[in-house]
Amino acid sequence: MSVIDQLRGGLIVSCQAPQESPLRSSALMARMAEAAILGGAVALRVNSPEDIAEIRAFTDLPIIGLHKVFGVRRNIITPTFELAAGLVEAGADIIAIDATDEVLGDSFELLRRVRTELGCSIMADVSTLDEGVRAWNVGVDIVGTTLSGYTPYTLPADDEQPDIQLVRDLRERDILVVAEGRYRAPEQLQDAFRAGAHAVVVGAAITDPVAIARRFAARTPRLTR
Numbered sequence: 200m201s202v203i204d205q206l207r208g209g210l211i212v213s214c215q216a217p218q219e220s221p222l223r224s225s226a227l228m229a230r231m232a233e234a235a236i237l238g239g240a241v242a243l244r245v246n247s248p249e250d251i252a253e254i255r256a257f258t259d260l261p262i263i264g265l266h267k268v269f270g271v272r273r274n275i276i277t278p279t280f281e282l283a284a285g286l287v288e289a290g291a292d293i294i295a296i297d298a299t300d301e302v303l304g305d306s307f308e309l310l311r312r313v314r315t316e317l318g319c320s321i322m323a324d325v326s327t328l329d330e331g332v333r334a335w336n337v338g339v340d341i342v343g344t345t346l347s348g349y350t351p352y353t354l355p356a357d358d359e360q361p362d363i364q365l366v367r368d369l370r371e372r373d374i375l376v377v378a379e380g381r382y383r384a385p386e387q388l389q390d391a392f393r394a395g396a397h398a399v400v401v402g403a404a405i406t407d408p409v410a411i412a413r414r415f416a417a418r419t420p421r422l423t424r
């Protein structure tokens with residue numbers, strides 16, 4: 200079974216701690232990954248070679264690797280060939296690459312090189328239907344809705360809701376799609392699968408206690424007064 204087949208119909212848990220989080224450590228992300236697997240994750244999405252190596256040491260489940268680089272306005276996901284190579288070396292099976300127009304422009308060289316020279320699968324993280332179609336035509340293995348709501352031309356994200364319409368639109372073009380970004384409730388996963396998602400990634404709602412506490416605190420009189 201291919202690594203992409205292994206994702207089918209499953210929950211992928213993104214184990215990433217933001218830079219300012221007290222949980223920002225490879226050892227802690229590994230424990231987070233272990234917990235996610237116990238909870239039923241079929242795969243993991245992991246930032247940095249260090250975290251990937253730590254997690255690869257105890258699981259054979261597929262790892263979607265990315266290397267976040269702080270850009271001018273937002274994080275860019277694996278912007279160079281060398282960074283992608285480092286992720287494969289650390290044990291990632293699928294490499295997530297920022298395939299937005301904002302970052303790639305008209306150049307698909309990075310996607311082509313990773314595909315032909317590294318022998319790994321590619322998940323193209325996009326923000327629009329056009330970007331997904333372009334990346335798919337270059338030959339990526341799967342397209343993620345990860346960056347919808349984060350590029351200047353898709354801002355602002357619609358009230359913190361996931362972009363299920365983009366899942367539907369990509370699927371209607373026969374593109375294999377991973378739903379990702381702002382999935383906060385289990386019912387939203389059902390919506391994504393109904394829209395044709397191959398798998399769904401959940402990050403902050405499971406693995407970022409700071410974000411979880413913030414959501415609860417925002418509904419207390421102390422913070423809403």
Ligand SMILES: CC(=O)N[C@H](C=O)[C@@H](O)[C@H](O)[C@H](O)COP(=O)(O)O
Pocket residue numbers: 213215265274345346349379380381382400401402403404
């Ligand atoms: C935009 C961006 O840089 N997204 C990153 C991509 O890897 C992560 O910070 C997100 O946590 C991930 O996409 C999962 O999304 P959510 O945490 O909303 O479930």
